[in-house]
Amino acid sequence: MWEYSEKVQDYFFNPKNAGMLEDASGIGEVGAIACGDALKLMIKVDPEDERITDARFQTFGCGSAIASSSALTEIIIGKTLDEALKITNQDIADFLGGLPPEKMHCSVMGYEALRAAVANYRGEVWEDDHEEGALLCKCFGVDEGMIERAVRNNALTTMEQVAYFTKATGSCGTCVEGVETVLERTNAAMVAEGLLDPALAFVAGGAPVVPAHKQRRSPIAPPQPSSSRMTTVQKIRAIEEVLEELRPALRNDGGDCELVDVEENRVMVRMSGACVNCQLAAVTVQGIQGRLAERLGMPVRVIPVTAGQ
Amino acid sequence: MKAVYLDNNATTRVDPAAVAAMLPFFTEQFGNASSMHAFGSDVGAALRKGRQQLQALLGAAFDHEIVFTGGGTESDNTAILSALETQGGRNEIVTTAVEHPAVLALCAWLEKSRGTRVHYIGVDARGRLDIEAYRHALSPRTAIASVMWANNETGTLFPVAMLAELAHEAGALFHTDAVQAVGKIPMNLKDTAIDMLSLSGHKFHGPKGIGALYVRRGVRLRPLIRGGHQERGRRAGTENAPGIIGLGVAAELAKEHIEEENTRVRALRDRLEQGLLQRIGNAFVAGDTENRLPNTSNVAFEFIEGEAILLLLNKAGIAASSGSACTSGSLEPSHVLRAMNVPYTAAHGAIRFSFSRENTDADVDHVLEVMPAIIARLREMSPFWDGKNAVQSGFAPTYA
Ligand SMILES: Cc1ncc(COP(=O)(O)O)c(C=O)c1O
Ligand code: FES
Numbered sequence: 001m002w003e004y005s006e007k008v009q010d011y012f013f014n015p016k017n018a019g020m021l022e023d024a025s026g027i028g029e030v031g032a033i034a035c036g037d038a039l040k041l042m043i044k045v046d047p048e049d050e051r052i053t054d055a056r057f058q059t060f061g062c063g064s065a066i067a068s069s070s071a072l073t074e075i076i077i078g079k080t081l082d083e084a085l086k087i088t089n090q091d092i093a094d095f096l097g098g099l100p101p102e103k104m105h106c107s108v109m110g111y112e113a114l115r116a117a118v119a120n121y122r123g124e125v126w127e128d129d130h131e132e133g134a135l136l137c138k139c140f141g142v143d144e145g146m147i148e149r150a151v152r153n154n155a156l157t158t159m160e161q162v163a164y165f166t167k168a169t170g171s172c173g174t175c176v177e178g179v180e181t182v183l184e185r186t187n188a189a190m191v192a193e194g195l196l197d198p199a200l201a202f203v204a205g206g207a208p209v210v211p212a213h214k215q216r217r218s219p220i221a222p223p224q225p226s227s228s229r230m231t232t233v234q235k236i237r238a239i240e241e242v243l244e245e246l247r248p249a250l251r252n253d254g255g256d257c258e259l260v261d262v263e264e265n266r267v268m269v270r271m272s273g274a275c276v277n278c279q280l281a282a283v284t285v286q287g288i289q290g291r292l293a294e295r296l297g298m299p300v301r302v303i304p305v306t307a308g309q
Numbered sequence: 310m311k312a313v314y315l316d317n318n319a320t321t322r323v324d325p326a327a328v329a330a331m332l333p334f335f336t337e338q339f340g341n342a343s344s345m346h347a348f349g350s351d352v353g354a355a356l357r358k359g360r361q362q363l364q365a366l367l368g369a370a371f372d373h374e375i376v377f378t379g380g381g382t383e384s385d386n387t388a389i390l391s392a393l394e395t396q397g398g399r400n401e402i403v404t405t406a407v408e409h410p411a412v413l414a415l416c417a418w419l420e421k422s423r424g425t426r427v428h429y430i431g432v433d434a435r436g437r438l439d440i441e442a443y444r445h446a447l448s449p450r451t452a453i454a455s456v457m458w459a460n461n462e463t464g465t466l467f468p469v470a471m472l473a474e475l476a477h478e479a480g481a482l483f484h485t486d487a488v489q490a491v492g493k494i495p496m497n498l499k500d501t502a503i504d505m506l507s508l509s510g511h512k513f514h515g516p517k518g519i520g521a522l523y524v525r526r527g528v529r530l531r532p533l534i535r536g537g538h539q540e541r542g543r544r545a546g547t548e549n550a551p552g553i554i555g556l557g558v559a560a561e562l563a564k565e566h567i568e569e570e571n572t573r574v575r576a577l578r579d580r581l582e583q584g585l586l587q588r589i590g591n592a593f594v595a596g597d598t599e600n601r602l603p604n605t606s607n608v609a610f611e612f613i614e615g616e617a618i619l620l621l622l623n624k625a626g627i628a629a630s631s632g633s634a635c636t637s638g639s640l641e642p643s644h645v646l647r648a649m650n651v652p653y654t655a656a657h658g659a660i661r662f663s664f665s666r667e668n669t670d671a672d673v674d675h676v677l678e679v680m681p682a683i684i685a686r687l688r689e690m691s692p693f694w695d696g697k698n699a700v701q702s703g704f705a706p707t708y709a
Contacts, residue, residue, distance in 0.1 A: 012620060018690045033693055034653035036614065036642065040692040058692035060657075062616035066690060171641055246650075290406060290429060290648075294442065 004063060005097035011067035016074055018066075021056035026121025028113040035140050035167065037061030037106070039069050041113040043076070045121050050081045057113075064096075064103040071095045072110040081118050087111070088153040089165075104165045108150050136182065137168035137175040138304050144182055151186045157200045159183065172289070174303055180204040235262055235296060242291045243269075257288065265300045267292060313627045313672045317512075318461050318489060318605060318663035324514040327558040331516065331551040342548055343539070352550050359557025366560040367506070367523055368497030376522045376530070376543045377553050381488035381509030382411040384522035385455070387533040387544070388484040388505040389415055392453035393425065395529040396482060399452035401426040403481070405438060405467075406648040408457050411507075412486055413644070426450070435597045436465040436649050443472065447479035454483050458490035458506075462632055462645040462661055463596030464605025466490070473502040482528065488512055488520075492563035493570055493602050504528045510552065514665070515559030519552030566666050574664050575603035577673050581662060582606045584677040589684050595651055595659055604664040607632075609646075609655035612694045613687040618660055621686070625679045632659050654693070 004012070024042035031038035037060060044054040055073040059066050071092050076084040089107035093099045099107060134143050150156060150165045159180065163170045168179050183202045190196035239259055247256065260268040269288065289302040314322070334355065340348030342356055357372070364372040378384045389412065393400060402419070404412055406429040419425035428446035431439050438456070447454065454476040458469050473483035484505040490496070491506075492513030498506065505528065509520040524530050524543070536545030563570075586592055591611040610618065615631030622629055632643025641647065642656040651659070662676070688694040 012617070013624065015690065029692070033612070033657070036657050038692055058690055060612065060691045060693055061614050063620045065614070066617060291431060294428065294431065294446075 003100060004067075005099075007071075007095075007097040008064055008067045008099065011070045011096065012063040015066055015070040017056045017070060017077075018058070019056055020058065021054060024056075026117040028116030028118070028120055030109055030113045030116060031061075032141060033060060037065045037109060039065065039109050039113045041069070041072065041110075041117045043117050043121065045081065052076050052079055052081065052084060061106065061109075062103075064099055065106040065109065067096055068092050068099070068106040068110045069113075072114060076114065081121070084114060085118060087114070089150070090153060101161075101164050104154070105167050108146075108165050111149075111153075112146060136178045137166075139171035139175070140167040142166050142168040142175075147179060147182045148186050151183060152190065152195075155190070155196060156183070157187060157196070157202050159202070172302075174301070177204075232262060238295050239267060239292060242288070242295050246288060246291065265298060267300050267302050269302060269304055311626065311671075311675075313668075313675050315662040315664060315668065315672065315676070316628045316630050317665040317668075318464075318661065319630055320511045320517065321514045321665050322667060323511075323516055323555065324559055324562055326562060327515055327555040330558045331555040334551040334554055338550075342550065343537070352548075355554050356548055356550060359553040359560075362557035362560045363508075363521060366492065366496075366564045367508075368495075368499055369523055370499040371526055373541065374498075374523055374526055376524055376540045377548060377556075378520050378522055378544055379549075380518055380520040381409075381486065381507050381512070383533065384507030384509070384520050385409070385411040385484075385486050386415055387522050387530070388507060389419075389453060389455055390533060391529075391531040392482045392484070392505075393419075394531045396452035399450055399481070401428065401448070401450040401452060403428045403430065403443065403446045403451055403454040403456075403476075405430045405432070405456055407432055407436065407460055407462075407465075407645045408455070409461055409486060409488070411488075412455055412457070430456075432465075432648050434649055434651075436460065436463050436595070436645070437597050437600075438467050438472075440468075440472075444475055447476060447481060449480060451476070451479055451481035454481050456483075456485055458485045458487040459493070459602045459605075460596070460645060461489045462643055463607045463649075464489070464602035464663075465597040466494070466600040466602065468600075469503060470501045473504070477502050489602065489605075492560070492567070493604055495567055495571075498523060498525075510556040510559060513559055513563045515556040516552050519549055519556050521556070569666055571603045574666055574668065577668055577670065578604055578606050578662070578664050580670075581673045581676060582608065584673070585680060588677065588681045592684075593655070595646060595649065595655075606662045607659055608662070609651060609659040610684055611655045611658060612691045613658045613684065615658050615660055617687050618658065618683060621683045622660075622676075622679070625675075625683070627676055627679070630661050630663075632656070632661065 021042035021044060025045045026043045028041045040058045042056045043052050046053050055077050057069040057073055059069040075087060075091065075095055089111040092107040092110045093104065136142055136144050136147060147162060147166055147168060151162065154165060156162055156165060159169060162168055162179060162183055169176050181204065184204045187196060187201040191198045191201050239262065243257055243259060258270045260270050289300060292300045292302065334352065338351055340352045342349050342353040360372045360375050363375050369375065378387065389402065402416060402425060404416060404427060416427045420427055430443045430446060433439065454472065456467050456469060456472050459466050469485045476483040482504045483502065485503055486507045488507055488509045489512060491508040504525045506523040507520065511517040530543050532543050532545060534545050539545055539548055582594060585608055589610065592608055595607040595609050619629060619631050632646050646656045646659055
């Protein structure tokens with residue numbers, strides 16, 4: 001059982017401001033059901049002084065996700081939008097008397113939902129409508145900006161911390177390199193600005209990069225000579241067969257998946273429908289990867305590509 | 310409020326009779342079975358009895374087919390590592406995608422450190438093994454097939470007797486992780502082709518940290534732990550006498566109660582499951598309801614998350630468990646539910662209730678009384694639920 005502080009327990013068992021807010025003036029939605037948590041934050045803003053007069057939340061998630069959402073509403077009610085935007089995920093965690101490290105992403109989700117709700121109120125296009133490619137971690141729908149903010153706000157210096165705070169890299173692991181680059185770049189900038197001890201800054205290629213739980217789960221063997229040398233055409237045929245078998249399950253979830261390209265042991269697929277909305281849940285990619293490896297008799301990596309790529 | 314314990318697949322209460330039998334072996338009968346004096350010989354006789362009690366539960370042909378170990382995990386590791394050494398030239402493993410980490414983590418390590426080829430056989434939406442894929446994966450390179458008898462999360466039973474025969478046709482050894490099956494369903498190993506079987510005491514009202522590996526007579530075993538000659542050189546180290554004696558008593562009690570497990574306990578499980586499905590919409594059972602342990606029910610509740618359910622259940626005095634990501638500290642839901650392609654809308658909200666002979670009708674009543682309100686309360690807070698209905702449910706329940 002997690003060691004939740006009394007305040008986390010209190011905000012979970014007796015959440016304040018749960019439920020729909022009729023006539024909300026700003027709504028921020030982050031996360032997805034596939035990722036295990038999702039938060040919809042609704043705020044009512046007085047146009048006179050841009051003060052938040054009411055806030056409510058709906059959350060799908062664990063105890064600390066619900067507590068963090070509720071805490072967020074309590075923190076921001078009565079604040080002006082500018083004041084509210086100054087709070088960080090750390091303020092949410094502090095308000096709750098701390099969160100277990102593995103649960104920090106709950107506070108980050110609250111912080112991101114607040115930014116989204118304010119942007120929505122102000123009529124800005126929330127940057128969550130990612131430019132192609134800006135989405136770094138497809139499994140959990142995490143973009144570069146979110147990683148940068150989490151790294152800066154919390155002085156993160158390891159990949160494990162980034163996974164705890166944003167969930168990025170926590171599933172298929174294909175985003176590890178990209179996330180490392182952002183962490184390294186952000187740490188370097190923080191050192192230059194005098195915000196971080198250079199000795200602590202992250203350097204890519206140093207420490208283990210894939211979270212430990214990921215490594216033991218991976219059903220894929222490290223590259224090794226394959227006994228069955230298939231031609232590319234044979235491979236494609238086998239892959240199409242596997243996708244055909246998996247299609248009914250995907251369609252059950254309202255999605256679909258199509259083969260785009262094969263390069264040695266890398267299989268590019270395009271996900272559509274619900275599979276995209278749920279930011280390409282780990283479940284799907286891992287499932288496909290496992291079946292393909294089985295059928296092809298060699299380790300493969302399934303890489304989701306976005307439309308047009 | 311009386312606590313309701315429905316997490317017996319995690320561990321069970323040690324039966325008081327087993328505790329009573331163990332106690333003298335901490336005090337007066339503290340001897341070492343290997344000693345050449347009276348202190349030791351009493352213990353030796355007690356260990357023999359424990360071995361025979363376990364033999365009877367398993368329906369094994371000989372008592373020396375039982376090797377006591379430090380639990381299910383050690384037994385699994387011993388079986389698989391031994392096969393890789395004794396099956397000269399064969400270096401592949403066939404297992405399933407839904408095994409316990411005691412097998413999966415070992416296999417992942419073997420892949421990484423030794424380049425061992427491991428075939429992970431998948432399951433369908435009900436958790437049933439893909440037998441064709443299993444057959445296909447077996448080859449003259451297969452050292453061992455290791456397939457669990459009963460799944461710890463869903464209770465789904467695999468047809469291990471038949472799978473053992475298929476493995477033998479390919480010249481491979483067959484091992485089964487029966488940690489969840491032993492003591493819950495009748496077995497008669499001497500009538501099967503199973504070569505090795507793992508079990509663990511604490512899953513059937515025996516003590517923790519004691520288990521056994523059944524090794525069919527004639528099957529070669531390379532010990533995992535080397536040292537003294539205990540267990541005929543197959544598992545070194547002074548015997549855990551109290552543990553073995555407790556395990557023996559637990560085995561005898563399990564054998565006595567196996568009928569009850571499959572009638573009264575099964576009926577409790579079924580009443581809970583049916584009651585939940587009647588009272589709560591957008592919920593379904595995960596697992597193969599036609600081939601399942603009598604004590605296990607895994608119910609997935611859509612649009613809410615398992616840890617939140619467990620916290621509220623715990624507050625109501627009910628202990629259960631969940632395959633949700635949040636409870637395990639990992640970021641993904643259970644590998645078993647993922648292998649079954651359970652939709653994400655439900656995978657995060659799957660709750661496992663696991664019974665034992667100690668549960669009563671009152672336990673079921675209590676859960677049925679509090680569960681609807683817990684689910685309703687969390688769904689009211691969920692953005693995927695509009696108060697009465699799913700905001701959008703694309704899920705066609707093929708599990709029912
Ligand atoms: C299927 C299965 N195998 C192995 C184990 C591990 O057994 P032990 O805790 O005795 O090492 C468990 C226990 O959780 C289990 O459920
Ligand atoms: S874990 Fe980031 S893309 Fe899959």
